Amino acid sequence: MSDASAAGETATEPADTVREGLPRRAILVLGTGLFGLGLTVGGYGAVVPVLVERGVPADVAGAGTSAFLLGQALAVLPADRLTRRYAPRSVAAGGFVLAAVGAALLASTTVAAVLASRALVGLGQGAAFVAAMIHVGRLTTGDDTATAQGLLGAGFTLGFAVGLAAGPGVIARLGTVAPALVSAAVVAVGGVGALALGRATSSWGVPSVEGYLRALREPVAATLALGNAATFGFLIVAGTWYADLLAGAAVPATAVLVGFALATVAGRAAGGVLAARVGEAATVGWSLVGQTVVLGGTAAAVAADRPSLVAVGVVLTGLGFGVPFGPLFALAFTEIAPDPGVTLVGMLVVGNLAALAYPWLVGRALVATGTFAVGLGAMAVTVGGVALLWTRTVGLARH
Secondary structure, X not given: OOHHXXXXXXXXXXXXXXXXXXXXXXXXXXXXXXXXXXXXHHHHHHHHHHHHHOOOOHHHHHHHHHHHHHHHHHHHHHHHHHHHHOOHHHHHHHHHHHHHHHHHHOOOOOHHHHHHHHHHHHHHHHHHHHHHHHHHHHHOOOHHHHHHHHHHHHHHHHHHHHHHHHHHHHHHHHOOXXXXXXXXXXXXXXXXXXXXXXXXXXXXXXXXXXXXXXXXXXXXXXXHHHHHHHHHHHHHHHHHHHHHHHHOOOOOHHHHHHHHHHHHHHHHHHHHHHHHHHOHHHHHHHHHHHHHHHHHHHHHHHHOOOHHHHHHHHHHHHHHHHOOHHHHHHHHHOOOOOOHHXXXXXXXXXXXXXXXXXXXXXXXXXXXXXXXXXXXXXXXXHHHHHHHHHHHHOOOOOO
């Protein structure tokens, strides 16, 4: 069903169609909302130490991120189906509004408010993220798709980076109310702006629920999903715990977090360039291999109490999380995957569910062992397994 026949649309309304180049206005508007989402997600890393200092167990504090990932996983399938009946811009706007409410709730640091906040942000981001990706995916083709997806991801990552790096200092000076309301306002601006975008035309049909499940049984689609877990999912896990990891190390924590933040943003931009030169599959596959080495080395540095090496490892993981994003999601719009929307749903559902246990696991390991080495080591082993699976299913050739 095309958007022209969807409820709330008119046949005479101007429609954006696939054309050469990037849909800059859509990227700017949707990227603004995603930037606000990044602010609240990245800023949660600064809230975790506040919760722990108030006596909340570390694994419970980490469960806030698990609630966020679960919310995303629950939202993406309904969001994809809605984009086939209504304009993706409208679905994105609804997701941004829901996430703005969740972001505002982080003004309170009671356990109930925090968990509710993270769940609502996850639900809203799941809807907005899918709709934004589909909107620009319908307007681009070829290498432009990887670049556009990477730029949208860079909007989120830039906000994530700012929230992660600035969060500890801002919360120490102003408390949690001001940053919560600012991030909520930015998300809401993206939601209002999304409604003013032109329609993205499409003839995608509405698959059955069985169609989504059937697609996930395809090895390539399942591997793309696990790739999302090892990149975007683990980025969220790292953002939850890096501020706490660096707080006890003899390094300038703020400078390291800024370096990590800049590395994630630079990685998103570099991913599109690398994909154009060597192909999306090779870019993602080799990034996973490199990230395995970096996470493993960082875990070893933590165990050996080498703070300078820990700082270097933290920054380098930012590149590892950033580079694969655009190419990974661009592969969902190529011939190696089934229906792009179905593939996106699988990537986000499986990716988020696969990463779901890790925020809690890292906190649980910290409580049990007093070190982050075990949690980081578990992440390294997981990324290595995904890298091996990637080479066997997707491969490293250009698609």
